[in-house]
Amino acid sequence: MALNFLKPTYLVKSVYDLSVAELKDQGIKAVLTDLDNTLLAWNNPNGTPELHAWLQELKEADIEVVVVSNNTWDRVKKAVAGLDVDYVAWSLKPLPRGILKVLKKQGLKKEEVLMVGDQMLTDVWAAHLAGVRSVLVKQLVESDMWQTWLNRSIEKLAKRIIYRKFGGPIWHDSLGVAAESKDNKTN
Template sequence: MIFRPRYTIDTIYHLDTATLKKLGIKAVFSDLDNTLLAWNKFETAKEMSHLNSRLAKAGITLVVISNNNAQRVAKVLDPYQIDFVAKSKKPLPFAITKKRQSMGLSQKQVMMVGDQLITDIQAGNLAGVESVLVKPLVQTDKWNTRINRFLEKIIFFFLGLTHQVTFKETLKNG
């Protein structure tokens, strides 16, 4: 199912590098807003930098796949030297696939992490990579994301996941 995440976890910051290595993951592709960085609070950038360092030490590359424009994404990520793809047009899988191929990685070596079923999880699943749904870092959203959140509630209902999705500190099958 294109909206069903392979895994869930409460936050991207609890990804365990040992588990990722056991799964054969060489790159973690992540959404930016409300996944790596609270969309309205830049203080979470220190956690993002720490995650990037932890992953790099384990030989895993962090790449941001964002629908935001390059100027907005670069402003946040350039100081931390985190690679990104802007204007990715998620839920279309093309940005994920193109970046994965440019890195010489197979589908099984890449994990897409995000807080939205309609954009992040759908794009990851369509690209054939592992998908991980996280709880949004903050409970508020930009105006355009609120529409997606409404649609997500409907999708959760039809998938029968309304009360079944649990977010723990470790990866859990979705």
């Protein structure tokens, strides 16, 4: 199928549903994550208590979280200031540039990394191009920054085509369930 590069490895409701146990089980040493509407609601710069607890759990388990964002260096630096995570800005997703930069810098193998995001056209596609597994999550909030409008419009068309072929999405509460699903459909 022509749009296979937009099909994520996993469909999980939220980045916070990625548990330490499952990540360790999958051999994951680093979770690369988009910023806006994946890790943080774009209009909630401080994050939620749930986010801070999740980040702490991963830190205690020696699983690194790295933000890979298309935003400017100033925007990303400001957004992650209170989160104690590394980041790559201007990653130019869907190009794999940001993901590959993290792999090289951290000395990680592709199978030790997950790329998590809320957009197929940027996050999932970049993961495919970089050769790493992808996790598509639901948007934290329905609204987006104005720059995201075009991507979302194109993505809606791609979703219609994918839904016709595979059916609607089946969202999971964990990686384990998503990995076991034989019908892991795409949103």
